[in-house]
Amino acid sequence: MKKQELLDLGIDEETVKAVIAIHAKDIQEANAKTAAAEQARDDLQVRVDGYDDQLAEIKKSAGDNEELKNQIKDLQSANKKTAEDYQNKLTEQQKEFRIESALRDANAKNPKAVKALLDLEKVSVDGDNVIGLDDQLKNLQESEGYLFGDKQPSGAKKVFTQGNPAGGNPDKGIGDAISDKNSNLTEKLAENANKGE
Numbered sequence: 001m002k003k004q005e006l007l008d009l010g011i012d013e014e015t016v017k018a019v020i021a022i023h024a025k026d027i028q029e030a031n032a033k034t035a036a037a038e039q040a041r042d043d044l045q046v047r048v049d050g051y052d053d054q055l056a057e058i059k060k061s062a063g064d065n066e067e068l069k070n071q072i073k074d075l076q077s078a079n080k081k082t083a084e085d086y087q088n089k090l091t092e093q094q095k096e097f098r099i100e101s102a103l104r105d106a107n108a109k110n111p112k113a114v115k116a117l118l119d120l121e122k123v124s125v126d127g128d129n130v131i132g133l134d135d136q137l138k139n140l141q142e143s144e145g146y147l148f149g150d151k152q153p154s155g156a157k158k159v160f161t162q163g164n165p166a167g168g169n170p171d172k173g174i175g176d177a178i179s180d181k182n183s184n185l186t187e188k189l190a191e192n193a194n195k196g197e
Contacts, residue, residue: 003016051079055075094125095124095130114147114148118137
């Protein structure tokens with residue numbers, strides 16, 4: 001999201017600054033979550049590497065002891081499974097984060113409701129790319145448009161081009177509505193003046 005793009009949409013500069021500030025805060029939070037997840041992954045990898053080194057040393061010193069070798073194999077398998085489980089969990093977290101970001105960018109009014117309508121088995125993450133989500137979101141926006149807000153950023157002013165926002169005849173403009181209200185007020189004042197005579 002660039003400042004000039006918002007200005008080109010006709011949004012005033014103060015509103016654009018507010019939108020950019022909110023967007024920057026969201027990006028900082030997302031970067032912090034990603035950094036924390038990457039740090040946890042790196043810490044786990046260091047531990048896994050340490051365990052592998054320890055197991056290699058034990059295996060060397062075990063010699064021909066078959067039972068000890070079997071225990072080492074079991075430990076290696078458990079260690080490998082722990083690393084795989086952690087990697088799967090990290091990948092799933094990245095997928096969830098990317099889906100939530102896409103729903104926010106698509107202006108989903110209720111992200112949980114929209115997410116429930118998505119086939120998440122068909123969505124995957126490949127590096128920075130989310131595969132299989134865009135088409136599903138476009139289809140939902142067409143078939144279930146009420147679940148999504150308009151593209152207008154919050155704080156932007158809506159312009160009434162026709163109709164009466166104050167109620168009354170929708171075919172009349174706002175000037176006609178004010179004129180009608182003034183006419184009604186004049187009639188009421190005349191009625192009250194006649195009653196007072």
